[in-house]
Amino acid sequence: MRLVLVGDIIGKPGRAYLAECFPRIRRELRPDLVVVNVENAAGGMGVTREVVDELLDLGVDVLTSGNHIWDKREVLDFIDCEERLLRPLNYPPGVPGAGAVVVKVHSTRVAVLNASGRVFFPQLLDCPFRALDQALADLAGSYDCAVVDFHAEATSEKVAMGWYLDGRVAAVIGTHTHVQTNDAVILPGGTAYITDVGMTGPYESVIGVSREIIIERFRTQVPSRFQVARGKRQLSAAVVEVEAGKATSMTAMCWRE
Secondary structure, X not given: OEEEXXXXXXXXXXXXXXXXHHHHHHHHHOOOEEEEEOOOOOOOOOOOHHHHXXXXXXXXXXXXXXXXXXXXXXXXXXXXXXXXXXXXXOOOOOOOOOOEEEEEEOOEEEEEXXXXXXOOOOOOOOXXXXXXXXXXXXXXXXXXXXXXXXXXXXXXXXXXXXXXXXXXXXXXXXXXXXXXXXXXXXXXXXXXXXXXXXXXXXXXXXXXXXXXXXHXXXXXXXXXXXXXXXXXXXXXXXXXXXXOOEEEEEEEEEEEO
8 A cells, every 4th residue: 555645735836736746646656545734725824625625626535734723713614524634633622623534545444643743832732642642542443554644843752753653553754844854764663754744835935935034034033924935846745655554665755846
């Protein structure tokens, strides 16, 4: 089974480039399951019903997210009824939506889980290590392999999570920092790991945002409204081969215009 896990979609440029690349993904990568992080997919922050429908209609199987999941308030109106859109599972009890879903891929049941780190994040989230322990225990018997999108800022927290879940899940894919790291590896227990899969959107930018705006903000420390950059685009992803619930190979890839 081949999984393609696409890094954070940045606004309309990222969505448009994903749509342009999707026939190539199908033709060249021949994925059995496509998972895409969409927390920045609507205007650079958050996600809307229209954007969710657009990506699912394209052929994406599961949509993950992160700390920007609530930035478009309308998501509260539909996240409970769209099981293919995940929010981090370590939000406190009672928060709308779910952090895991099991999808059927041919005869294999794949659990996709989404968790958020806590280091450098302002939200008062539950411990992601304990939350993933609980989620995997709750799902026991309902899946054949599992994949985790760990949306976190600190490299150390992501690396720790990879080792913590090694042998228990097929892949731990880091998202959030938008820059693809050069550490894709199969850990000893059979878990594919990468600290950050990268972003999908305009790369002549500062992690997807207009570079002029960000440079001025660093220079002056004056807050300014973020704006998705324009220009040449890229698609970042991880391609993972899985057999009997374990990863057998992993490739980080980045296509650019």
